[in-house]
Amino acid sequence: MSASEPSMTISTDNEQSKVVGVSTRLHESSDRRPKLARSSDELAAARSKISVSNLDFFYEEQQALFDVTLDVPEKCVTALIGPSGCGKSTFLRCLNRMNDMIDGTRLKGKILLDQEDIYRPRTDVVELRKRVGMVFQKSNPFPKTIFENVAYGPKVAGIRKRSVLREIVEHSLRKAALWDEVKDRLNQSALQLSGGQQQRLCIARTLATSPGVLLMDEPASALDPASTSRIEDLIFELRESYTIVIVTHNMQQAARVSDQTAFFFQGKLIEAGATNTLFTNPEKTQTEDYITGRFG
Amino acid sequence: MSLHATKHRRWSKFLSAAFATVCLLALLSCLAALVLLLWQVLSHGIDWLSWDFIRDLPSRFPAKAGIRTALAGSLWLMGLTTIISVPIGMGAAIYLEEYAANNRMRTIVQTNIANLAGVPSIVYGILGLGLFVRFMALERSILAGALTLSLVVLPIIILASQEALRAVPPSIRHASFALGATKWQTIWHQVLPASLPGMMTGIILAMSRALGEAAPLLAIGAVAYVPFVPSSLSDEFTALPIQIFNWSARPQEDFHSVAAAGIIVLLLVLICLNAVAVFVRYRTSKQIRW
DSSP: OOSSOOOSSOHHHHHHHTTOOHHHHHTSSOSSOOOOOOOHHHHHHSOEEEEEEEEEEEETTEEEEEEEEEEEETTSEEEEEOSTTSSHHHHHHHTTTGGGGSTTEEEEEEEEETTEETTSTTOOHHHHHHHEEEEOSSOOOOSSBHHHHHHHHHHHTTOOOHHHHHHHHHHHHHHTTOHHHHGGGTTSBGGGSOHHHHHHHHHHHHHTTOOSEEEEESTTTTSOHHHHHHHHHHHHHHTTTOEEEEEOSOHHHHHHHOSEEEEEETTEEEEEEEHHHHHHSOSSHHHHHHHTTSOO | OOHHHHHHHHHHHHHHHHHHHHHHHHHHHHHHHHHHHHHHHHHHHGGGOSHHHHHSOOOSSGGGOOOHHHHHHHHHHHHHHHHHHHHHHHHHHHIIIIISOSSHHHHHHHHHHHHHTTSOHHHHHHHHIIIIIIISOOTTBHHHHHHHHHHHHHHHHHHHHHHHHHTSOHHHHHHHHHTTOOHHHHIIIIIHHHHHHHHHHHHHHHHHHHHHOOHHHHHTTOOSOOOSOOOSTTSBOOOHHHHHHHHHTSSOHHHHHHHHHHHHHHHHHHHHHHHHHHHHHHHHHTTOOO
């Protein structure tokens, strides 16, 4: 990232981001637009940001993922749904190699991010995590000021200039729809914010490292309905500039925010497709049983 | 309600009250012992406590005896022991908690450190005598004393620091890693600041222990009568507990009162240390709340 201009896209994305014109045109109009999920044609036209093929994942001897193959289209929201323990969170954490931190895990198969294998030996994991940001289930702000929370990512990436940091902080907080609520108290502890605000702060903090991809692990599961709907609105807006993968227990949420949905069950990817299609006309009976609430 | 159930309820109510009473009695006996001790010391020593007592050098005559060299020696020892043991102890704790793989080797090391914390301090004194005084030829210097005390407090500091590091929620580490921070950045910017209050508490407790130790210092040959204040690392020294021990072992009744006055000084230094601990914890934990 150049020091003079805190651009919110990373260099590797610059060339490709122009290619996907379909999505940007959809949302340039009013701010209270109807929520339109992308159709399967649009999904097919989008460039593949992450491409997972034949992924097996093991905790010690226990296999958690079986032969998962999934394409995540760029600048779309992909929702991962399924009952508890189905492997959706494990899958999510494979995408930024957070599973590396758990002893005794191993993985087979391939995960390509911008056509690069993120599990090849010379991958710089630290660099990868700057490109693939993550928002956790429980908001986990650092016990520092609001400013320091958002500035942390750029700081550890080596940005020292105060003016640049301030610009990034404001930009990220605006993108996370939090700026107006906190602009007068950037130097207060982040832990004084409400639960919903804390989660949006965590999103802002992640945006500050200008990732191309945002991973969200049930980001609204601990929030009240009002905060949840703010987060959902936010996800919908962020889709314009980021590729988002979200794990959710809540099928209505998946239906509301996502363009593509992938249904996991017992470590296998049962079905994936355009959200509209999957929810109205699922191919597999397991998927239908789950989304109609017959099990799960 | 049946008769049986009523009986049972009465019985469990009685048990509950009885247990509370037993615990209260335990607390009261602790307090009584403490009050008795303080009363003994204060009633004996308060009359002997004066600025002269703190300023004077030791003497054969109770009326002229002062605690200056012992106080200075103890402060020197505290300072040096802190400088030596805190970086090593914190470093070891950070390695064990943040870097070491969770294997057999770690378990063995961990068990040994826990055991070392329980080893009587005289044993460290004998080790210090062999290692620092004789082998490293430091003689009965203040440096040899500080190194020996460092051995005594190191396991305590390591264990307390590990405890403090473990109290930092893993979610903080995950958040930092997910933002592209390296391990070093995560430890330095997030884990250490968050665990510092806990570490400080442990360190100050360890230092209080070192302040009260006489046995290891006697073992390395520290003497009570040192007529000058130490001015370099190689000087001979004495310390508060040694001086108190020496005075209370003398036959003259008056020296026992001088010893009591010495104990009051020792307690005051301890209270100051603890006050610093409380203050530091308050200051650093004000921003840090989970």
